[in-house]
Amino acid sequence: MKDILCPTCGRPNSDNQEFCNYCYTQLGPDESSRLDDLLPPEETPDESSRLDDLLQPEETPDEASRLDDLLQPEETPDEISRLDDLLKPEEIPDESSRLDDLLQPEETPDEASRLDDLLQPEESPFETPPTDGIFTSEEETTDHSTMPDDQAQPEISSDETPPEDDYFTAEETLDETSPLDDLSAPEDTQLDSTLPDDQALPDETPEADLTQQTEPLDEFDLDQMSSGFGEDAGWFDMLQDSDSTEESEPEVVPTPTEKKSETDWLERIKRLNKSGEEVEDDSSFPDWLSVTGKKEQEPTEESEETETPAEEVPGWLQMDEDDTAVREFLRKKDLTVDEITPEIPEEITVVAETKEEKEPSIPDKEKVETEHKKFPSWASAEDKPSPEGIQDIPEELQFLAGISPDSTPGKTVDPFQIEEEDFFDDLFDDELPSWLSTASSGDESLPIEHEITPGELPGWVEAMRPVVESTDTTGLPDDEDYIENYGPLAGIPSVLPAEAELALDPEKAARKPLDLTASKSHQEYVNLLRKLIGEESKLKVIKKPPPLATQRVLRWLIAIILLVTITGTVIFGDSIPTPTPTDGPIQTSSYGALYYQIERLKSEQPVLIAFDYQPAATGEMHTASAAVVDHLMEQGTYLSFVSTQPTGPVLAEHFLTTTQGENAYKHNQQYINLGYLPGESAGLLSFVIAPKKIIPLAFDGSNAWGSPPLINVNNIGDFEMILVITDDPNTAKIWIEQVGTILEDTPLNMVVSAQVEPLIQPYFRSSPQLLSGYVSGVIDSMKYENLMGQPNLANKTWLPFNIGIIISVGTIFIGGLANGVMSLFSRHRARQIGARL
Amino acid sequence: MNIKLKAPISTAIAIGVGIVVLAGYFIPSITNIRFILLRTGLVLAAVALLVGIINLLTVHIKKMGSEGENSGYSLILIITLLVTLAVGIIDMLQTYLAGQPNFQMTNWVFTYIQLPIETSMLAVTAVSLTYAAANILRKRMDLFSITFFFVILLVLLGSFSVPPANIPFLHVVHDWIIRVPALGGARGLLLGIALGTITTGIRILMGTDRPYGG
Amino acid sequence: MSATGFTGIVVVVLFFGLMIFFSIIESEPKEKKNRPIPAYDKIIQEVNEAVEDGTQLHISLGRGGITGPESASALAGLSILKQVIEKSSVSDYPPVASTGNAVISILAQDTIKGTFQAGSAYDQGRNPSGELVGLTPFSYAAGTLTTIRDNNVSANIHTGWFGSEVTWLTTAGERQSSPTIAGTAQLPAQAIIYASASDPLIGEELYAGGAYLGAGKIHLASISAQDVFRWIIIFIILTSVLFNFLGIDTFIEDILAGSM
Structure with a gap:
């Protein structure tokens, strides 16, 4: 037995051990190392240079040569072989046979059968041996079971999926579907998202016997596509199956018509990519298909292409080794060209020449030899692109090679038109294709090993981990398995269902056992969040400052006392002698001034009385004005009633009926009711300016201005006196300011409520005097009646009025003091409580 | 469109009439114009009174239609308003027909309904004022x-x-x-x-x- | 032209000029420090609380008409009504208004409609009617009592022309435990309001509603112009007293009469 040194820890292990006893590192060569072994460094093709050609063709002088280079057998990597599969197979229904015919006609069926494995639909990616078994025997693949394909992770969404992934996705789902079909399927899906439906799949359907092959394309959906994302390295696996050699025998030779119809998708791609803006705008379009539009190739050329030998394989797929743009891009990505260069198995190149001649530098020679025998010879091609290579390219693929229909053979157009360098960044920033990431993680033999952390899988192997396994890291139980059916993750099982989780009860969701390692601070945050969520569902009573509760007892007490005392006084008050209020000199008093003015009035002189009070104030206003109006009637004056209140006319009639019934004034003979004057102050002003125009008719519809009370009145100044009865200080003010300022010789007097007196008093005492006299409330009315010597309503209500005042004062005083003391106590108590807190 | 036209026109009328009436107080030469405007104002004020009564009637008809607790009062108001109006019209017709003032029914309504009510309310005002005066130190x-x-x-x-x-x-x-x-x-x-x-x-x-x- | 007419023209023109002058020089009206009037602070407070509580404010405009001196108090009440409606436009229950004069009723409805239309919140079925509740003082008071006793009314604002019937309104507000802000130009009613209302507006404070409720610069300029004239009147009164005390008044009167 021979000890094997662990590449990680350097300790010796027996050669029959697969893993290091000390660090559990895989002792066998990993994918990168084996690939490196397969392909000696000196023979490793410059994969990045080919990428340069692919991605920055503007620096490539001859596209045809690059195509040839791409198909150079010794340099054709696995990626390039995939490119072959991507770009060629639509020409031939049977991909394997077509590829064999195209690339290596002389190749034995073994190689062809390996390519046929690509088309094995029954091959599940989960059953596929490790990718490194591509070039080894199946026995060897068991040695590398540590990296099964079923552990691949779905790192790439449908939007991010590079064409290779799409290709393999379709590959798994379609029987007898050519790689081009596989390629076209996801692309069509992407195109469907950007193209009208009428331009999509229907054109994809080939005619005749290609129908069966293309039908799955039509049925292809996102689920199928996404389900294959996890198997992005499936093309490796498929290359292992040698049992399908016979199945991959070329059986059908496609007719030109069929080929043409099958390549309609490429035509649409070309049309879509006529302009760079379209390519940029269409984010769903595969980046690698970003090409300039080219005229569709003739089917006849394609048929010729199918017969093109391997030596004539177009070299446009080959990348230039000195493509500086890609190098610059990789430099930005902190990668070297070698890092991104996928390991090109040496077998590819060697087998292309001859199986016996090649001597792979892999650890297990036997296995390698087996692989060498199986490796297709189509990869063998000329190193240098020939000018004829352009002609060898199928016409429908020439646009990919940058060949313009109207261009000269030597004049090429960039097949992979990249608009700007930033596009590279966007392209590869977070969405690095798996094959590229694989290349970046394990290209060269020894240096790569140092770059891979012990115990860590290479990135490209990680990319191969199956979807199901990847979600196990979430810790979700098996019963939580969920297959996404919408969006970019459609078809992928065990993804976190965002919508469903959002609809879940947060508390229930929080109880899911997650195998997460949470620190103490995280737990605190979780608890805090749980507490916040829990409190959200609880009803929280906002504590307002307690409003001042109404004192219903005090309210009822006040009401009862006032009602009882005043009612009793009204009933029994007549028997109680009441002294009259004392006052100053009558001549200077307001009621005295009014009294003497009325005394000077003569019979049939017109007097305007405004009933401008509310029905609610009837009690006070009738009492206050009864003596004054009675005095006017005693003088024999003609009375005209007007009101700026809607209820005024009725109040006037009611007043005459209830208080002046003894005078028996008759309507339209001794008094006239002009009714309601709308417009408040504006209406009053208008009435003052032109009374006949504003109120042409009386309250009853009769001709007011033809009646005796108004027969001699043409304007407001023709009235001998204006008397306003109001309980509203504003109304009193309006009359004074709007009318009193206009009146010249006509005195303006008022009977007002007691509450109005403070406001009208200045008009009476000012000079010039806008208000000639007034009676305020019950008190002035009492004095006025006494002056007249005719007790009236005021004298009747004087005692109840005084009793009511006494009760009110007593109640206010007692209640106020009590409330004041209570307020002080409550404040003191509140301060004490506040001090304790 | 109406609002745009209405605002300047009504404003111009109000300002113009106001200035003329105000100047009429000080400048005797324009008294006649001022008088015409005042007379027009009086007519409008009388019409406004009628409009106000109609408004009062319509408002209480709406209140009566609703299920509010005061809908009964609205009904009483409408009935008394219509009865009083009818009484006034009858008295006016009798006065014109007889050629003599005859407002007996109107006087009866005023004397035995409106006057006692309003006088009683003023009497209660005396109680309220007494209570307010007693309560002011508490406030x-x-x-x-x-x-x-x-x-x-x-x-x-x-x-x-x-x-x-x-x-x-x-x-x-x-x-x-x-x-x-x-x-x-x-x-x-x-x-x-x-x-x-x-x-x-x-x-x-x-x-x-x-x-x-x- | 009489001396009274000339004096009137001078006063009006001087007032006009002062209002224009102060509205120009007072570029920052909010910074102007006016004498605090608790009643207007209370109005703002009640508006805010009504919006929060989902209650209504009741504004009674009195029974003053438009064709008399009482029109100024009625117009001041309309100005306050407008400001209160604007400030409570976000409330679910906008203020309710009542009047005792037909012309003011029409103007109140016009003000309400215009204010709500300006705020794009006009809803005829929901907004205050500005209805005429009675033509005589006590019928107006009796008709207003039903509104005051509405449980959804949180505060009452009585601004306009009132007589002694205002005690009915203030007492009803006290019984409902709702604050009462009241002001009128009639002096006997002012005495009643002072004794019975929780927040009285005394004298010319009624006319300062627009300035204290944020109606605009011209309202603040009006207050400044009034202050200037108030000082002029004080100066004239003191000068007249001095001349009377020194006996010069008769001398001047004789000069004016041309008897010398």
């Missing part, structure tokens, strides 16, 4: 409220003429309060209100305040 125990409280008492006692509260000194205090501090305070308030009224009117004239929906 706000500050210098102004205490002053307010005692001024109420003094003014009420000053208007009292029944023994034994018929004290001449209280009458003098009452008169002094009415004529000096109350009048001064009222004047000050009125001046402030007048200034506020002027600014409000100017804002309307400037079009910055547009309560008319412009």
